[in-house]
Amino acid sequence: MSENHNLYAALPDTELAEHFRNADSTLRNEAAVLDRVIRHVLATEGRVSNKSIILCLIMALETAASDAEADVLRKTLEIVVGYTPDDA
Secondary structure (H helix, E strand, C coil): CHHHHHHHHHCCCHHHHHHHHCCCHHHHHHHHHHHHHHHHHHHHHCCCCHHHHHHHHHHHHHCCCCHHHHHHHHHHHHHHHHHCCCCC
16 A cells, blocks of 8 residues: 555645545545556556646546446546636
8 A cells, every 4th residue: 555655645635635634534545546547647658747637537437348437537527627727
């Protein structure tokens, strides 16, 4: 799990990072999704932003293979959006 904690350091939003660092097992699936998304974004873009995470989650949601997968992606997306400040 400490590897995931280090991965969350790439997140620009420290509150979002702390939310997942302190998450219990109820967010295990969402944390796994976020881990994969962060790794993907880092590999393709070199840095992570909330916008890039949101876009990646939306693309994954559009191609989800099952309702269960879509539910996990949707919940992860809701959490990320909830921690993303509105444009002023």
